[in-house]
Amino acid sequence: AQSVTQPDIHITVSEGASLELRCNYSYGATPYLFWYVQSPGQGLQLLLKYFSGDTLVQGIKGFEAEFKRSQASVNLRKPSVHWSDAAEDFCAVKAAGNKLTFGGGTRVLVKP
Amino acid sequence: SQTIHQWPATLVQPVGSPLSLECTVEGTSNPNLYWYRQAAGRGLQLLFYSVGIGQISSEVPQNLSASRPQDRQFILSSKKLLLSDSGFYLCAWLGHLEAFFGQGTRLTVV
Numbered sequence: 296a297q298s299v300t301q302p303d304i305h306i307t308v309s310e311g312a313s314l315e316l317r318c319n320y321s322y323g324a325t326p327y328l329f330w331y332v333q334s335p336g337q338g339l340q341l342l343l344k345y346f347s348g349d350t351l352v353q354g355i356k357g358f359e360a361e362f363k364r365s366q367a368s369v370n371l372r373k374p375s376v377h378w379s380d381a382a383e384d385f386c387a388v389k390a391a392g393n394k395l396t397f398g399g400g401t402r403v404l405v406k407p
Numbered sequence: 408s409q410t411i412h413q414w415p416a417t418l419v420q421p422v423g424s425p426l427s428l429e430c431t432v433e434g435t436s437n438p439n440l441y442w443y444r445q446a447a448g449r450g451l452q453l454l455f456y457s458v459g460i461g462q463i464s465s466e467v468p469q470n471l472s473a474s475r476p477q478d479r480q481f482i483l484s485s486k487k488l489l490l491s492d493s494g495f496y497l498c499a500w501l502g503h504l505e506a507f508f509g510q511g512t513r514l515t516v517v
Contacts, residue, residue: 399450
C-alpha cells in the first residue's frame with residue numbers, strides 16, 4: 296500500500312531564512328506527487344505537483360520541490376520565507392487507482 | 408472551472424445526535440469524490456471515496472458512513488455521534504492531475 300511520511304511535525308524558521316520540508320513516499324513506481332498548504336481553519340491550496348520530466352518543479356508563492364527517485368523523496372523548498380508562509384504543509388501521493396494519500400503534515404512557524 | 412461546495416462551515420453537535428455533511432461539485436461530471444478527516448494536530452485521514460453514484464469505499468472502520476445519491480453530491484453521515492468524531496472534515500474531488508478541496512467543516516461533538 297502507498298504511504299507518505301513527513302518526518303518533521305514542526306519547523307521553526309526565521310523570516311528571510313531558507314526552508315526545506317521533507318517528504319518520503321513508499322510506492323513501487325513513480326506516483327504523482329503534490330504539496331499542499333493549509334492556512335489555519337482553511338481548506339487546502341495546491342503549491343505544486345510533479346508527474347514526470349524535470350525533477351525540479353516550480354510552484355506558487357516562491358516554492359519549489361525536487362523529486363529524487365533514488366531516495367523516494369520530494370522535498371519542498373523556499374529560499375526566503377515570509378511571515379505569511381506560517382501554515383501547515385502536506386505532501387500527498389496519487390498512485391495507481393483512485394486514492395490520494397497524505398502525509399501527517401509539517402507545521403511551519405515563522406519567527407520575525 | 409471546477410468548484411466544490413461544502414457545508415456547514417462549523418457545527419457543534421451533542422454526543423449521540425445524528426450528522427449529515429454535504430458536498431457538491433460543479434464543473435465536472437462523474438468525479439471521484441473523497442471525504443477526509445483532520446483531527447487536531449494530525450494529518451489528513453482518508454475516510455471514504457466514491458467513483459460513481461452508489462459506489463462507496465470505506466478506508467477505516469468507524470462510526471461514520473457515506474452516500475453518493477447523485478453524480479455530483481457526496482454526503483457524510485452518522486446516526487449517533489461520538490466525542491472522537493470531532494475534527495475538521497474536508498471533501499475533495501480528484502481529477503486526473505489535481506485534487507480540489509472544499510473549505511472544510513469543523514465539527515465539535517460536545
